[in-house]
Amino acid sequence: MVDTSELNARFNALLEDARRNEVILRKFQNFEIALMDCDSPLEFIDLLINKGPVGADWDRMTLILIDPDYEIRRLFEHSGEALDRNPGLIFIESKAPFTRIYQGLYSPVLTPYISGLHEFLFPPASVIPASVALLPLMLKKQLIGSFNIGSVDKDRFNEDASADFLQHMAAVIAVCIDNNVSREHLKYLGLIDNLTGVNNRRFFDQRLIEETARVKRSKTPMSCLFVDVDHFKNINDTYGHQIGDQVLRYIARIIRDQVRTIDIVARYGGEEFTVILPQSTQGKAQEIAERIRHKIAGYQFSSDEVSINLTASIGISTLLPQQCVGDQEAVVKKFVEQADQALYSAKNSGRNRTVCYADLTGNN
Structure with a gap:
């Protein structure tokens, strides 16, 4: 005779597991939807590493992003993200530190916390996890980072637990990061340089x-x-990108302060700025250029950490009405190339000086 009480007990246990899993699934789905609805990196990072899913019982979260060219950091900073206020957001330059963690498998790792192995994932803080869930963030089959969850409960995460929900969440997080970076990159590609505030x-x-x-x-x-x-x-290289960014902002401000309202200041790329001077002869351009150069050289850049003496080299080209013949695109290209050649000459002849292209050719 079949023992119905035992069958009922098994059925009820399976039913309870199904209900529990449904509740967990709903929590994760709601969290994933909230992540996808975030309008900015600031909102996304706050939700991901400071809040987490409602009722998830996570005691600590960190997000590590692989950012060898400083691109993501700079984009997040431009968006208003105060990186120093989010110690759980960490940037590294290569995926090498993850070799021992994921061992090339790139699937979630649920394990007891091992200080020598996991310390870089959870920098020193008041909460030291006893068990961790480490989620590799993959995008187009490439590791872009790791989302790390810690619990003070040593049994919260272990290798026997199912990681299906966590693996799906990791995929959603990776896509959200890519979306945030892409959105901020589009803003960056607008008409204003987000770092310096100039064009x-x-x-x-x-x-x-x-x-x-x-x-x-x-x-x-x-x-x-x-x-x-x-x-x-x-x-x-000496002081780091943050100091470098401050220097660029400072240079941009000096240039803007020394030119007229009709002049157009732009960041051309890297540490190079350009100024279009409408209705300006070579003599007027030299006057403005020397004003900028002396202002930069005459003031010592200082921040809380360092003090730096700055100088700048400046190249000048002048376009005359009689030169505006033929293909306009070719005229513009030649005009820019001449300013660039003059700059090259200024740097090669000792730096901290102004050179006019016309002086190089004897056409002044």
């Missing part, structure tokens, strides 16, 4: 075409400055 290369290129047409119509010259911060790579 960007795209805006410069557009305005240069317009101003070249104006030279032809109005029969008045236009000049262009290429301003390059001397030894900027050494500043980045």
